Structure formats: C-alpha cells, structure tokens
Amino acid sequence: MRFIYLDSCAAIKLFxxxxxxxxxxxxxxxxxxxxxxxxxxxxxxLHRGLHAVxxxxxxxxxxxxxxxxxxxxxxxxxxxxxxxxLSPGVRLRSLDAIHVAAALSLGEALTYFVSYDKRLLDAARxxxxxxxxxx
Numbered sequence: 365m366r367f368i369y370l371d372s373c374a375a376i377k378l379f380x381x382x383x384x385x386x387x388x389x390x391x392x393x394x395x396x397x398x399x400x401x402x403x404x405x406x407x408x409x410l411h412r413g414l415h416a417v418x419x420x421x422x423x424x425x426x427x428x429x430x431x432x433x434x435x436x437x438x439x440x441x442x443x444x445x446x447x448x449x450l451s452p453g454v455r456l457r458s459l460d461a462i463h464v465a466a467a468l469s470l471g472e473a474l475t476y477f478v479s480y481d482k483r484l485l486d487a488a489r490x491x492x493x494x495x496x497x498x499x
Contacts, residue, residue, distance in 0.1 A: 366397070366398040366399070367401040368392070368398045368399070368476045368478060369470065369477045370401070371484055372405070372406045372410055372413065377480070378430060379430075380417055380419065388478070392498075400435065402434055402466075403466040404436050404438070404439055406431070410427050414427060437467070450464055450465060454490070455483065460483060461487070464484060464487045464491070467488060467493065475494065476494050477493045477495050478495070480497055
C-alpha cells in the first residue's frame with residue numbers, strides 16, 4: 365500500500381475555501397490508488413483551524429467524515445523522541461516535527477508528504493521524502 369501524508373495545513377484546505385483547495389483536491393484524485401494518511405494530531409488541529417474561521421457544523425461533519433476515511437499514523441512514545449531529534453539546525457516547531465516524524469515512520473510506503481508550510485517541506489525533503497504542494 366502506498367500513502368500520501370497530509371499535514372494539518374494541507375488537510376484544512378479540503379474544508380476551507382483557499383486558493384490551493386481545488387488544486388489539492390484534483391491532485392489527490394490523480395494519486396489514487398495511494399491512500400491518504402495523517403496523524404491523530406490532525407484531528408485536533410483540523411477542528412481548531414475550522415473553529416478559528418467560524419466554520420459551520422456541516423463543515424466539521426465533513427471533516428469528521430474525511431478523518432474516518434483517512435488512515436492514521438499512531439503516535440507511540442518513540443515517535444515523539446524522533447520528532448525531538450529531527451533537523452536540529454532547522455527552526456521546526458514541535459507539532460510540525462511530530463507530523464514529519466509520523467510521515468517518516470511510514471518508510472518506503474510514503475509516496476508524498478503534502479504541506480503548504482515551507483519549514484515542514486524542507487524538513488521532509490531533507491530526509492529524502494517526496495513533497496508536494498499542489499497549487
């Protein structure tokens with residue numbers, strides 16, 4: 365099985381109308397049969413982001429439906445240690461490092477890491493991961 369990891373800033377574009385939203389949706393359709401995957405951290409970040417823009421309850425329901433269909437990377441304690449050790453010379457925020465470490469835990473099954481955050485993309489790229497920012 366192949367996976368495309370979406371971080372929170374990519375996932376929210378599926379539910380909040382942003383410049384890249386349509387391009388991201390189209391790109392994801394083109395990537396089938398690769399399965400979309402994220403971390404359990406995205407569950408919180410996605411809903412917090414939707415609350416920040418006062419999204420309607422229907423939007424939260426659509427997000428929940430996507431999260432149910434999406435595969436999830438478990439976050440065992442070793443993953444937090446790996447996140448803490450990632451890219452020591454890069455100013456990578458803690459939650460961002462957790463996303464990168466979660467994606468890296470997929471190994472060769474990871475096809476793309478999708479984000480719109482330059483620091484996350486740089487960190488993933490530095491670890492040999494194919495990155496995508498459909499726009």
